[in-house]
Each structure stands twice: as structure tokens, then as C-alpha cells.
Amino acid sequence: MTANDTTMDAGFRREVAGWLNEHLTGRFEPLRFRGGPGDGDAFPDLRKEWERELAVGRWSCIGWPEEYGGRGLPVPLQIAFHEEYARAGGPGRLGHIGEGLIGPTLMAFGTERQKQRYLPPIVAGREFWAQGYSEPGAGSDLAGLKTRARRDPSTGQWRVTGQKVWTSLAHVSDWIFVLARSEEGSVGREGLSFLLMPLHQPGIEIRPIRQINGGEEFNEVFFEGAVAEAEDIVGKPGDGWAVAMALLGFERGISTLGQQMTFAHELDLVVEIARENGSLRQPAIRRRIAQSWAGLRAMRYNAARMLSGFGKADLAREALGYKYYWSHWHRDLGKLAADVLGVEADVVTGDPRRERLQQLFLFSRADTIYGGTSEIQLNIIAERGLGMPKEPRGKA
Amino acid sequence: MNLDLTSEQEMIREAAVGFLTERAGPAALRRAAEAGSGYDRALWDAIGRELGWCALAVPEEYGGMAMGAFDMALLAERMGQALLASPFFATVCLAAPLLVHAGTAGAKETYLPAIAAGELEATVGLSALGGVWWPDAGAVAAGVTARPDGAGFRLDGRLPHVPDGATAGLILVPARIEGGGIGVFAVTPAASGLTVRPLKTIDVSRPLADIRLDGVAVGAEALVSDPALVAAGLARALDEAALALAAEQVGVAQGALDGTLAYIAERVQFGRAIASFQAIKHRCAELMVRIEVARSAVMGAARLAASGEDPQAAALEISAARALATDAAFLAAQEAIQLHGGVGFTWEYDPHLYFKRAQASGAWLGGADDHLDRIAAVVCPA
Ligand SMILES: Cc1cc2nc3c(=O)[nH]c(=O)nc-3n(C[C@H](O)[C@H](O)[C@H](O)COP(=O)(O)OP(=O)(O)OC[C@H]3O[C@@H](n4cnc5c(N)ncnc54)[C@H](O)[C@@H]3O)c2cc1C
Secondary structure, eight states: OOTTGGGSOHHHHHHHHHHHHHHSSGGGGGGTTOSSTTOTTSSHHHHHHHHHHHHHTTOSSTTSOGGGTSOOOOHHHHHHHHHHHHHTTOOOOTTHIIIIIIHHHHHHHOOHHHHHHHHHHHHTTOOOEEEEOOBTTBSSSGGGOOOEEEEOTTTOOEEEEEEEEEEETGGGOSEEEEEEEOSTTOOTTTTEEEEEEESSSTTEEEEEEOOTTSOOOEEEEEEEEEEEOGGGEEEEEEBHHHHHHHHHHHHTTHHHHHHHHHHHHHHHHHHHHHHHHSGGGSHHHHHHHHHHHHHHHHHHHHHHHHHHHTTOSSOOHHHHTHHHHHHHHHHHHHHHHHHHHGGGGGOOOOOHHHHHHHHHHHHHHHHTTTTSOHHHHHHHIIIIIHOOOOOOOOOO | OOOOOOHHHHHHHHHHHHHHHHHOSHHHHHHHHHHSSSSOHHHHHIIIIISOGGGTTSOGGGTOOOOOHHHHHHHHHHHHHTTOOSTHIIIIIIIHHHHHHHBOHHHHHHHHHHHHTTOOOEEEOOSOTTOOOOSOGGGGGTTEEEEEETTEEEEEEEEEEEETTTTOSEEEEEEEETTSOEEEEEEOTTOTTEEEEEEOOSSTTSOEEEEEEEEEEEOGGGBOBOTTTHHHHHHHHHHHHHHHHHHHHHHHHHHHHHHHHHHHHHOEETTEEGGGSHHHHHHHHHHHHHHHHHHHHHHHHHHHHHHTSOHHHHHHHHHHHHHHHHHHHHHHHHHHHHHHGGGGGSSSSSHHHHHHHHHHHHHTTSOHHHHHHHHHHHHSOO
16 A cells, blocks of 8 residues: 555654554553454543543544644545554544544534534543434434434423434443434424433433444433433524534545555455465465455545545545445455455454454444445435436335 | 646546547447448547547657556547547557557657557557466567568567457567567568458457468568567556556446436336336446446556556556456446346347447456456465
């Protein structure tokens, strides 16, 4: 991945790498290469401390404008940061949902008070957020959600009742943003509101869900008359859908682009193990490795094309298809990793490198589900990218 | 890496789209094929003499515009999309880079200005059109020997599949020189001992010829390669040709998809346009993703190749682009037939034109698997 980085700021990369080299040691040493997807529940307390360490070095929220405590770095440098971070084995970012999702949403839609109250603790690595969108009856069809919010006319507070599910990191977070139905009798995208709620309160119960790899990274979150303060609604009552969708748009994959470095690491590890156990001698395995390498290069250039499109209103075709492509690429890599391990893919050995490939095999199954399943991605690509007819809707 | 187009490149692209939409495309290809010549002479003249596209890859000192691999890729993509039948690929993407990278100063002076001006149709006679030039570029010369004879040479061998071999005015023939080394020889169709047999091809957009050399006598000046450059130059020229071919394939894929989208938007079954069926939407979306990714790979590889910075790294990226583009082109053409239904199987409708070109181009200059093997040899040496 090195041949083409010349246009990136080499000095900046050195600075990032140097800082990480100095700080990701000592008590933080065990965090190296941990806490990534599939390993999200590893060392939560230590990772929170790590977030604060990053903040002290001013490495949190580097893309945010300076007025909100960020560094206002341009996208290419943000990507360079994510890459160096991955290269150094920086742990999965507990602060990601705050930094990448709710922070930018508040900057765009929040009140002055909300910005002052919520942005600084995100920058400082002191408050962590969860995303409360999906429900048991509303997954791909998010607009089918039923969790209700009602305003208490005397206090102005919102009272929330219902259930969210698959809520990543809720068990280690402080706050949750919730999309809830605030208008009696409303259906679909109408009548929804976007609320900010503290997770630690009597009306909320969090139950971790054990996932495919045995870890517990996501949760069910039950609301029983839980409270959101009157001033903690983002946008107006009934505007929730627009805010919720804008939030998904902000991310636009900047951190996803950084993850290509992690992908490259994983591919290197697959090759390393294949060499050790002899499967590298199989022509079919070699071709699959080459195919994977080719896809990785293509993704890198696809990212470069996307960069020139950032800030434009419509997602260009190369950006529309990116999630679909990388998630399938990554899932294929997981299968390749398991095939390279052969029978050993099934055996729990305690060897961290093999374990990493086993995790890759299992967890890459989530890539094609969260953040819009592949089928939903294809619907969007067909409709927005190719102008094909919209999906018919059944009666609710 | 910046993959934005400059305003000049946007202009080239716009001009190419405008011109090729008007003058090339499936209907023009059918007319040219029926006329029997294989290509439309007037179209080729317009490309070479009016638009000046033949000058793109030629250095300025030889009358060219020295635009480089990136511009070439932009243009080649449009040509693939329009199923262009033209000696352009053989002349500009195959022969010109070979002279540029491996040629002697004299050879460049003799041939490049004529190529740049659109006055000379040239091609390269590889011993195997589907063969590979790694790890040793000499492989592409394996089928021809050059025996020193007086001041000149005698050439013997066979070039079974030479692109535009029956119409080219100049055939560049890589050969093994008896006594050591490889050389590229300039041969003209009139040379005695040369037999050119035009082949009937299933892909009518690109004619091939089977050429035999039986003791073809050439002078010393026919050895157009510089011995110091020939091995690396041959490899680099073929890499650039493979890149242009990959760009064409992205275009072929795009053309096949666009034609399919237009058809399925109109065709009604079960009371609705078949484009509204999710099974069909998803397959088209999948194609779009594959095409965009292949296009990204081509653009990135082309930028790197154009920079001339690291030909070895560029070579691998070209192989990546080629593998992805080959698959995308075939898949898009295959889906074009399927999603057209019965008419997709007819001569009258266009899908077969893309399908045949996709398969034929996929076999030229190393197949997808060859390119993957090349990557594997470097990324995961056993
Ligand atoms: C690891 C992980 C972390 C997650 N984290 C969070 C989180 O933090 N917060 C949060 O709110 N959510 C989270 N999610 C939830 C995620 O967004 C949903 O799982 C996803 O939107 C799919 O919804 P579903 O699970 O209900 O599946 P369903 O919508 O029931 O889908 C089941 C299958 O039907 C297909 N399908 C559905 N609709 C269509 C259609 N129109 N056309 C074709 N096929 C269709 C789907 O593609 C899928 O294959 C997480 C999920 C995972 C796996």
C-alpha cells in the first residue's frame, strides 16, 4: 500500500506514527490490534482511557472544525490518520459513534446548547454514544419503527417506551440517540423525532446479546417511560427521519477508507499463515490471494475517486457502490482465511494470529448486514445510480 | 493519488463521447463488418488525421502529443463502449508504445511521425497473442527466429494471430536472434516470403491475420529495437497495451450495461417494466459496482503508469486492472444476453456484439488468470 502515498503528507504521517509509537505502549500495549469489529467488547475500560489519551494528544475528532475542538483537517489527512492508526495497531475506537455520527449531526442540526453540552465531552473522550435505530420489527425498513415518545405537557420532557435492538456498545456507553415515533397514529417516515438520552436511568434496561463469535458487542435496549429532556430533541418534533438520514450521510465512509489499511494487514496475515502451513503452494489459493490484492488496490483507487466527490450533493456511482464492494471483498477474505487455515479454522488454539483469522471469518459476516444490508445497498444502487424503478411497498 | 480529470482531459473525453456516439457504435460496426473491410476507412481517417488521436501516445519530438497512459485509458474506454472497429488499438496502443519504449532513435524517426499523423497503420506480431511477457519478455518472440545473413537477417516463424495483420502497413515482429538476444524487426506486407492469411473471426470488431515468415530477408535497418532497451521496453509496451485493453473492457462492460438498461426499461411483462423486478435490479446494480471498481483500478494503474515512476509497481496494478476489467466485461455482456431474453440470442439485437468482444479481448495479452498468477508471484512468492 505504499507506492502511491506520495501525494499524502508524509510529514503528517510521521507525526501520527511517532505519537502512536510513543503512546500506544506501557499500560496501553495490550490494546494493540484489539477492539476491532468482532472484538468490540475487549478491554472497554482501558479503551476509554485510551480515548482520553488520544484526546490529550489532540488526535480525537481531527476532522471537526476548530471551533468545536477539532483540528479541521482535510479529508486526505483524516484518511492518512486512520491508516497510520491502523498500521500501528491502534485499538477499535470506542469514540467512533460520537465522533463520526452524532457529533457532525449536532453541528448541523443541534441547538447552541446541545453543541456546547455534548460536543466537548466527545472531543475529550469522556462520553460515549450508542445508536438507537433498529428495532425487532424495523430493520431494513427502519421507518416501520414503533418505539414511542410522548411529551409530558407539564415538564416538557419526552417519555420513551419501546425496544431497540442490535445496539452496538450500548453496554459501555453513556448516551444513546433514539429515533422514536412522537406522533400518535403516524406511520412511516412521518411523525418521528430524534432524541438524545442518557443510558444510565431507571427507565432503561440494557441486555447484551451474544453474537456469532461468542462476544457481546451489541445489545437489546428496553425503554419503559425513559426520559429525554425537553431540550434534547434534535430538530423539531416530526423531523426525526431527516435528521436520522443526514446522520448516516455524514459518515460517508471516511473512517471506512482508513480501514483499508486494516484490510491490507489481514491479507498479509493470510499470506503469512498460508506460507507457514503450505497452502500457499496451491494455485487456487494463490489466485484467490491475487484476486484479493487486486480488489484492495481497486478499492484504494475507488477511494481516491470518491475523495474528489466529497461535499457534492449526490453520491457518485463509485461512492454508491463502495459499501457493497468492500463488505463482499472482506467477507471473501474471511472465507479465504478460513480455507487457508483448513481444519485448523475449526480449532481454538489460543494463537493470536490464528484467532484473528477465525474472527475475521466470523465477523466479516456482519459487514454485509449492518449499515444497510447488501440487498438494500443493491436497491439503492439500482434506484439512485441507475435510475431503475423503485421497490413497491406492501401495506403496513 | 489524485484521480480528478484536468479540464483538458475532460475535453478529450467529451470529444471522444461526441464523436464515437455519432460515428461508431453497434450499427456502425455491423455496417463495417458487412462491407467486408473489417473497419470503416473514413472513420479511421477521421480519428487519425482530423482528431489527431494517433498522436496521443507519441512523444512530441516525433510529432506527437505525449499525453500518456491516463489519457489513453480515457479514450480507450470510450472506444470499447462504442465497440469501435479500427486499427487504432494495434497501431496506437500496441505498435507505438513498442517503438517508444524499445525502438532505436532511427526507427522512431522513421515510423512514429507517420503513426502520429494517422498515415501509417502498424501492428505487432506476437508469437502468441494470448501469451505473457513475464517473467521473461523473450517469450513473446519465441515463435520467430532471426538468422544473421550478410548485413541483414532472415526471419522464419509464425505469428498465428496478428491484430489487423492483413491491413497493417508495418508489422513489428519480436524475434529471437540466432547467437543471442531478442530483437524487434520491422516487416512490410510486401516482403517476399511473407504470407498473410486473414482469419475469419467471431468478434467482427477486431480482425486477425495468420502470418508466416519463410526466410524473409530484411536489411540491418529492419532491426528497429535498441538492444539495451528491448527486453524492458517490450515488457513495458505490452503492459501499456494491456492497460489500454483493460480500459476498453471497462467501456465494453459499460456499453453492455447501458444497452441492457435501455431495453429492460421498455420491455413489459406481468404488467410492469422488467426493470422493476428486484432480481433484475440487483443484477444491474452488481454490474454497476463491478464496472466502477474496475474503472477505479484502471484509472489508478493508468496514473501510476503515466507517471513513469515505478514501472514494476505499475505492471502489477495493470494486471489487477486487467483481471477486474476482463471479468466485468464478460459478466456485463453475459447479463446483457440473459436480461434481453430471446432477443438477446439473436443476431439482430446487440448483446452478442459485446459478448464476443468481451470474450475475445479477454484472451488477448494474457487472460485474467494469467494476470492473477503474475500478481501472486510477487505478492505471495511461494
Ligand atoms: C454487528 C451489527 C451491529 C449493529 N449495530 C447497530 C447499532 O449500533 N444500531 C442500530 O440501530 N442497528 C445496528 N445494527 C442493525 C442493522 O442495522 C440491521 O441488522 C440491518 O439494518 C438489517 O435489519 P434486520 O436485522 O432487521 O434484517 P431484515 O431487515 O429483517 O433483513 C433480513 C433479510 O431480508 C433482506 N431484505 C429486507 N428488506 C429487503 C428488501 N426491500 N429487498 C430485498 N431484501 C430485503 C435483507 O437484506 C436481509 O438479507 C447492527 C447490526 C449488526 C449485524
